Amino acid sequence: MSALRITASILALATCSTAVAQDSADPVKLTLHDWTGQLITTQLMGEVLEQAGLTVEYVQADYLAQFAGLETGDLHVAMEMWETTGRDAMDAATATGNVVNVGPTGMKAKEEWWYPTYMKELCPGLPDWEALKDPACAEAFSTAETAPKGRYLGGPVTWGGFDDERVEALDLPFEVIHAGTDAALFAELESAIQRQAPVLLWVYAPHWAPAKYEGEWVEFPEYTAECYTDPAWGINTDMAYDCGKPFGEIWKVAWAGVQEKWPTAYSAVEAFTISNDDMGAMITEVDLNGKSVQDVVADWMAANEETWKAWIN
Amino acid sequence: MTGTVASRPVGPVPAIATSLRLWIPAGLVFVVLWLWGRDVLPWAFDYPRSWVPPVRDWISDAMKWLMNDASLGLFTFREMTRAIAAVIDVPYQIALGLLSGGATVLGVLVSPIGWVGVTAVMGLLGHFAGGWRLAALTSACFGFIAIFGQWTSAMVTLASVLIAVPLGILFGLFLGLAGYRWRGVGRALIPILDLMQTIPVFAYLVPILILFGFGPTSAVIATLIYAMPPMTRITMLALRRVPSDLQDLGHMVGCTPRQMTWRVMIPSAKESLMVGVNQVIMLSLNMVIIASMIGAGGLGFDVLSALRRLDFGAGVEAGFAIVALAIALDRLSQAFADRAQVPLHVHGGFIARHPYLFGGLLTLILSALIGLAYPAVQSYPEAWQISTGTFWSDLVRYININYFDALESVKNFMLLNLLIPFKRLLIGLPWVGVAGLLALSGWCLGGVRLGLLTGGLTVLIASTGLWEEAMITVYLCGLSVVIAMLIGLPIGIAVAMQDSLWRGVRLVIDTMQTLPSFVYLMPAVMLFRVGDFTAMIAVVAYALAPAIRYTVLGLRSVDPSLIEAGRAMGCTPFQILTRIRLKLALPEIMLGLNQTIMFALSMLVITALVGTRDLGQEVYIALTKADPGRGLVAGLCVAAIAIIADRLIQAGAHRSRVRLGLADERANGDS
Numbered sequence: 010m011s012a013l014r015i016t017a018s019i020l021a022l023a024t025c026s027t028a029v030a031q032d033s034a035d036p037v038k039l040t041l042h043d044w045t046g047q048l049i050t051t052q053l054m055g056e057v058l059e060q061a062g063l064t065v066e067y068v069q070a071d072y073l074a075q076f077a078g079l080e081t082g083d084l085h086v087a088m089e090m091w092e093t094t095g096r097d098a099m100d101a102a103t104a105t106g107n108v109v110n111v112g113p114t115g116m117k118a119k120e121e122w123w124y125p126t127y128m129k130e131l132c133p134g135l136p137d138w139e140a141l142k143d144p145a146c147a148e149a150f151s152t153a154e155t156a157p158k159g160r161y162l163g164g165p166v167t168w169g170g171f172d173d174e175r176v177e178a179l180d181l182p183f184e185v186i187h188a189g190t191d192a193a194l195f196a197e198l199e200s201a202i203q204r205q206a207p208v209l210l211w212v213y214a215p216h217w218a219p220a221k222y223e224g225e226w227v228e229f230p231e232y233t234a235e236c237y238t239d240p241a242w243g244i245n246t247d248m249a250y251d252c253g254k255p256f257g258e259i260w261k262v263a264w265a266g267v268q269e270k271w272p273t274a275y276s277a278v279e280a281f282t283i284s285n286d287d288m289g290a291m292i293t294e295v296d297l298n299g300k301s302v303q304d305v306v307a308d309w310m311a312a313n314e315e316t317w318k319a320w321i322n
Numbered sequence: 323m324t325g326t327v328a329s330r331p332v333g334p335v336p337a338i339a340t341s342l343r344l345w346i347p348a349g350l351v352f353v354v355l356w357l358w359g360r361d362v363l364p365w366a367f368d369y370p371r372s373w374v375p376p377v378r379d380w381i382s383d384a385m386k387w388l389m390n391d392a393s394l395g396l397f398t399f400r401e402m403t404r405a406i407a408a409v410i411d412v413p414y415q416i417a418l419g420l421l422s423g424g425a426t427v428l429g430v431l432v433s434p435i436g437w438v439g440v441t442a443v444m445g446l447l448g449h450f451a452g453g454w455r456l457a458a459l460t461s462a463c464f465g466f467i468a469i470f471g472q473w474t475s476a477m478v479t480l481a482s483v484l485i486a487v488p489l490g491i492l493f494g495l496f497l498g499l500a501g502y503r504w505r506g507v508g509r510a511l512i513p514i515l516d517l518m519q520t521i522p523v524f525a526y527l528v529p530i531l532i533l534f535g536f537g538p539t540s541a542v543i544a545t546l547i548y549a550m551p552p553m554t555r556i557t558m559l560a561l562r563r564v565p566s567d568l569q570d571l572g573h574m575v576g577c578t579p580r581q582m583t584w585r586v587m588i589p590s591a592k593e594s595l596m597v598g599v600n601q602v603i604m605l606s607l608n609m610v611i612i613a614s615m616i617g618a619g620g621l622g623f624d625v626l627s628a629l630r631r632l633d634f635g636a637g638v639e640a641g642f643a644i645v646a647l648a649i650a651l652d653r654l655s656q657a658f659a660d661r662a663q664v665p666l667h668v669h670g671g672f673i674a675r676h677p678y679l680f681g682g683l684l685t686l687i688l689s690a691l692i693g694l695a696y697p698a699v700q701s702y703p704e705a706w707q708i709s710t711g712t713f714w715s716d717l718v719r720y721i722n723i724n725y726f727d728a729l730e731s732v733k734n735f736m737l738l739n740l741l742i743p744f745k746r747l748l749i750g751l752p753w754v755g756v757a758g759l760l761a762l763s764g765w766c767l768g769g770v771r772l773g774l775l776t777g778g779l780t781v782l783i784a785s786t787g788l789w790e791e792a793m794i795t796v797y798l799c800g801l802s803v804v805i806a807m808l809i810g811l812p813i814g815i816a817v818a819m820q821d822s823l824w825r826g827v828r829l830v831i832d833t834m835q836t837l838p839s840f841v842y843l844m845p846a847v848m849l850f851r852v853g854d855f856t857a858m859i860a861v862v863a864y865a866l867a868p869a870i871r872y873t874v875l876g877l878r879s880v881d882p883s884l885i886e887a888g889r890a891m892g893c894t895p896f897q898i899l900t901r902i903r904l905k906l907a908l909p910e911i912m913l914g915l916n917q918t919i920m921f922a923l924s925m926l927v928i929t930a931l932v933g934t935r936d937l938g939q940e941v942y943i944a945l946t947k948a949d950p951g952r953g954l955v956a957g958l959c960v961a962a963i964a965i966i967a968d969r970l971i972q973a974g975a976h977r978s979r980v981r982l983g984l985a986d987e988r989a990n991g992d993s
Contacts, residue, residue, distance in 0.1 A: 069619045070617050074528065074531060080532065189933040189939070196847040205728075
């Protein structure tokens with residue numbers, strides 16, 4: 010490792026000495042979490058930083074616990090902080106002044122109620138949300154615990170999402186059950202698909218699930234900011250949340266000291282953007298076609314040289 | 323005994339007749355309050371929000387102060403903890419370099435010890451400590467890790483475990499010794515140990531990360547907090563149970579206090595102490611998942627990311643690699659303890675005197691040199707790796723497609739007839755009434771002080787505004803503990819006296835204790851959906867181990883001469899079991915019950931991941947909201963539940979022993 014690091018820095022010094030002169034030789038620590046998309050964005054950023062002559066170290070860290078490390082400067086850059094699941098922790102961290110939001114990644118998180126296509130036979134009105142109001146349709150989604158109401162498997166409580174409020178505001182005959190974690194959510198989906206059984210749950214993209222399984226998102230009234238804040242807006246004039254979920258930004262965050270210590274790294278992280286489609290394709294390559302993250306990242310870098318070169322100049 | 327020290331009767335314990343006269347009206351008042359009180363006294367059911375003191379904020383502020391501003395004169399508190407972390411980091415980096423990363427020595431990159439070297443040295447250690455059988459076992463464990471392609475991650479995990487385990491044993495032993503020698507220390511230690519074992523790690527994770535830095539050292543500290551308490555508890559219990567004639571003998575031959583401790587007490591308590599060592603190893607490896615979330619990487623990370631992809635095969639393989647590490651380390655340490663007395667006085671040169679040391683060094687050098695020429699000796703070639711591939715996923719799929727409906731009906735039956743009614747019942751109870759009844763039970767069983775403790779802690783839980791979450795916790799863990807004891811006790815009794823059976827069962831419970839629950843939790847979610855039933859499966863599977871382990875320990879350590887005496891007096895085997903063995907093993911069985919409760923409560927963090935709404939979920943939410951005060955308050959509620967349950971059970975057991983005339987010095991353990 011260290012020898013590699015030394016050669017990398019020497020090479021870097023030789024090639025682009027102007028940029029490196031002001032950057033610290035210490036490694037920039039990027040955090041890795043446990044989902045593929047994030048591993049790809051982080052590896053991609055890391056590779057680009059190494060191309061710019063910086064040394065990079067990857068640290069496996071929990072998505073939320075990492076803020077403790079970012080605040081103290083033990084960790085430096087986190088590439089994916091989802092608006093929907095990480096906003097509170099991110100705000101608390103930026104409020105300390107030790108963590109900064111480095112801007113959006115360009116990816117937009119889509120999150121909505123999702124069902125496998127075969128459910129359309131039982132609920133012909135789908136994907137329109139009004140089909141869910143039909144008692145027969147709700148019954149089709151029910152289990153012994155929730156009958157006669159339908160069962161909707163929401164995300165972990167910590168994700169927020171206002172599904173309990175949505176069910177009430179839209180007067181849907183459904184009960185919201187919260188999965189405790191992302192893995193549990195998709196374990197239930199996989200189980201239902203194997204049995205071709207009814208399931209209605211929170212799915213988000215970019216993720217491998219909507220790529221792997223055939224299904225659709227429920228179409229709720231389109232989200233607007235007023236829908237969440239103004240009860241008078243929308244179908245239910247007494248309650249807010251009578252609409253679908255917003256698209257969430259995915260942010261990049263960093264320790265506040267990065268800008269001073271590695272200015273090149275900071276501007277590269279700031280410039281980093283990638284589209285939903287590119288990311289979706291890469292996730293599919295890894296999770297469904299069995300390629301390694303390294304190979305997929307290398308392929309993308311070979312095909313998009315101009316894009317990433319612009320980040321480091 | 324863990325609880326009896328605190329629950330020793332203070333003041334008069336009411337006689338049975340008086341307590342009956344107390345219980346009947348108390349029960350009536352409770353039932354009246356419960357059934358008709360909701361409209362008259364709504365505050366007795368739902369603790370009013372305005373009465374909740376802002377403890378949460380106080381704790382958050384105190385934490386903020388401790389993490390950022392607390393100063394010890396010359397340096398801040400954080401500088402001190404960072405220095406401690408730096409000290410621990412040195413041996414860790416050495417271990418990591420040797421096993422995994424390699425190191426740069428004098429500008430030359432030295433590669434780590436290869437898989438052949440490590441496996442051979444482990445085999446040698448096994449042979450040194452326990453002969454060929456152990457050598458075969460340890461090298462098989464490490465061979466397994468290599469063959470299934472888990473080597474790199476396993477060595478990262480091993481490096482941090484190799485630091486955490488000795489520290490845990492050492493600190494645990496010394497704390498236990500201190501608790502044994504000074505009664506006051508012992509009494510103060512017990513609630514602290516309860517807190518350490520029951521407050522979910524997530525509740526104090528953020529403060530630890532800030533104080534000790536984000537990385538493997540924080541993982542080691544968190545592991546120490548969680549894995550050390552059983553060692554301390556067992557040390558105190560085992561030293562108290564050293565026969566007094568042995569101590570007298572020690573005094574007679576003129577042992578100094580130090581000789582008394584190290585030459586008399588500890589050797590004679592060895593069998594029990596080794597259970598403590600086993601527990602430190604098991605619990606340290608149990609923390610591997612959480613350690614991986616805070617930068618320790620290794621096998622825990624592989625398990626987590628495999629299960630996020632629902633790749634059960636990869637999860638099972640990484641999970642069993644953790645088990646293999648646990649078993650190799652545990653059996654090695656047990657064998658070393660058995661071997662310690664054999665004096666070796668061989669004369670001759672260095673090689674003759676230290677054949678194993680020499681052999682080990684030779685193996686390392688040879689394997690390193692051969693590794694330079696043949697990379698296959700250095701790192702296990704990918705082409706030789708085998709994998710279970712999709713076998714596990716296919717198995718789960720097969721069960722899911724063919725048996726889901728049958729499983730679903732069993733689950734629904736349990737849910738609708740047992741779980742949900744019990745949960746509703748508990749949630750519907752008025753907190754005032756529960757506090758009163760618990761205080762009364764405490765008073766009847768253990769005197770005024772215990773009554774004040776149990777009643778006070780109950781009110782404290784209500785005053786945090788988390789009453790409903792606490793009741794869900796009680797329901798989930800209470801049922802799980804009952805089920806675990808119902809399964810564990812009979813198994814323990816059945817296998818205690820048969821060495822070969824016990825060896826097999828021990829393998830199973832060691833596996834259940836170290837296989838990350840995530841590995842079987844996600845298949846369980848597929849078959850039983852998210853919810854309480856799935857959570858209960860995980861809690862029972864984990865809490866079963868101490869129920870069996872301590873029962874066996876107790877039954878095996880009964881003095882054989884007493885059993886002989888029973889047989890001579892014509893007792894039937896059943897009488898020997900119930901009248902002699904079980905009675906004399908009661909202290910260990912009660913410790914087992916205590917540990918079963920503690921283990922069940924420590925699984926709360928995991929149950930939160932399958933969607934329960936208990937205190938564990940509250941802790942988890944606090945972590946996502948970056949609110950250490952909220953998490954610690956919920957964590958303290960968990961600890962309060964544990965303490966109430968433990969103290970009442972211990973006092974009850976003590977009292978029934980007194981009534982049966984069994985509470986001699988040995989049995990109640992606190993005099």
